[in-house]
Amino acid sequence: MRLLREIYELLESELRESTVVDLAVSFPYTGVLLDGGRLGVCFTVLEGRGERRDPPPGEARGRRADELARLAFSPTGIESSIGVAALSAAADPREFRRADPLDEVELRPDDRVCILGGFPQPYLDRIGAAVAELWVLERPPKVSRGVLPDWAVEELAPRCTVLFATGSTIPNKTLERALELSSDARERIVVGPSVPMVPGPFQKRGVTVLAGVRFTDPQSAMRVVAEGGGTRDLRPHSEKALIRLRR
Template identity: 35%
Template sequence: MLDMWNPWEIYDRLIEQIDPSVRVSACGRAGKWAFVENSEAGAGMAFHMPVESVPRSLPEDVTGLSLREVAAFAKSWNFAEAAVGMAALNSWYALPSRAEAAGFARCQVNNWQNLFDPWAKETAGKRVVVIGHFPFAPAALPAVSELIVLERNTLPGDLPDSAAEYVLPTCDYVFITGSAFVNKTMPRLLELSRGARTIIVGPSSPAAPMLAEYGVDTLTTFSVTDVASFQPALSGHLLGGMYEAGRRIEFHAH
């Protein structure tokens, strides 16, 4: 389990597994996503948070830099910079052949709006927390005894994310958005959720089975299978969006 005295452990372990010889071949932002492509024909994304809390150290153009070097910026307290770091990290783990070898399989439905559907029966009568505002969650989980949504930028009915300290230890199921890797809340959220069935969701999540060692039971993320379509898809130039460039994949620890 996570060493609470070193919340960086989870990031350091993810970063150190990246081959330092792999290079960044493309990098940018498309809509709400930061994206990175690499010389191994991998591609990844992470939720862009426009938070310039500390000066940037990452160059505007990281093309040609070591993928591991760029991925290390996932630890930055400048969240806009950290999103690029996570996208670089995800481009390594989400390579289709690597993800498949690690035990990831295709999700039955290639649409994020359906991500809660497989949990409808299992969560019946349970106290469920969703970290991140997913507007389609209530309809997909109609039989839960209580559905609590934690969100930094609250909408009506949400609790502020600071309620996590009080709420998570009392819940049966916890769904955590992968963007929690970007803002550095993921290590603490996993620690608070250790008594619950914990599911990480979203394209910002690394396809890394070692996350099971930190209490993750299920991990659902995204693997780019057509790098040529990746940037046009994220930019909205393809009708099917990101789904024309790849697929949702999942890993179950138990």
């Protein structure tokens, strides 16, 4: 939770001066569009979805962005997703490289890699072929064959040499614990469209690579989100944004 508060504090001035143009709560993503065409998205956390109280449906447009961004601290899944999306919209990275995190990170034959959250199968195949051990952890009920429940992070994160955490670990509040447990890892990468590209708070916690997206066509991307499109559907309207924080 402290991670999100630090991100909010760094963006607070920008958020107070920004206005919400549109909000889309869908699955797998929630999107917040701010004035100036700035879009942020976040994986939609469904736990506690019946408890959403803010913003009331139909009343997000025209509100100050900081009002939505503070929802990132909410224990309710959808509210938290709205808040993180608002933070990402305000972050709007300017200094980054258009690079794939797997091309940035050197994987070694003796590496033990822990992945938190859903990864595309081609990425899993590429990583698995390059390292000694690969552990994929997801939150139940998503667990399937070859995938472990996310509570296994307590046992596996301290043993890994490389940690990949998807952006979904930010709204569901599991990222900070994973970073604490993996303090001995050589590389710790936070990746995905849900990542607010604000380097300082992540670097402070030992993250080595921040890998998110920047939207090149925010309006089209927002339509994709509203219509239930996933990461692949967002690709024509975005570009990869990578920041190397430490080596």
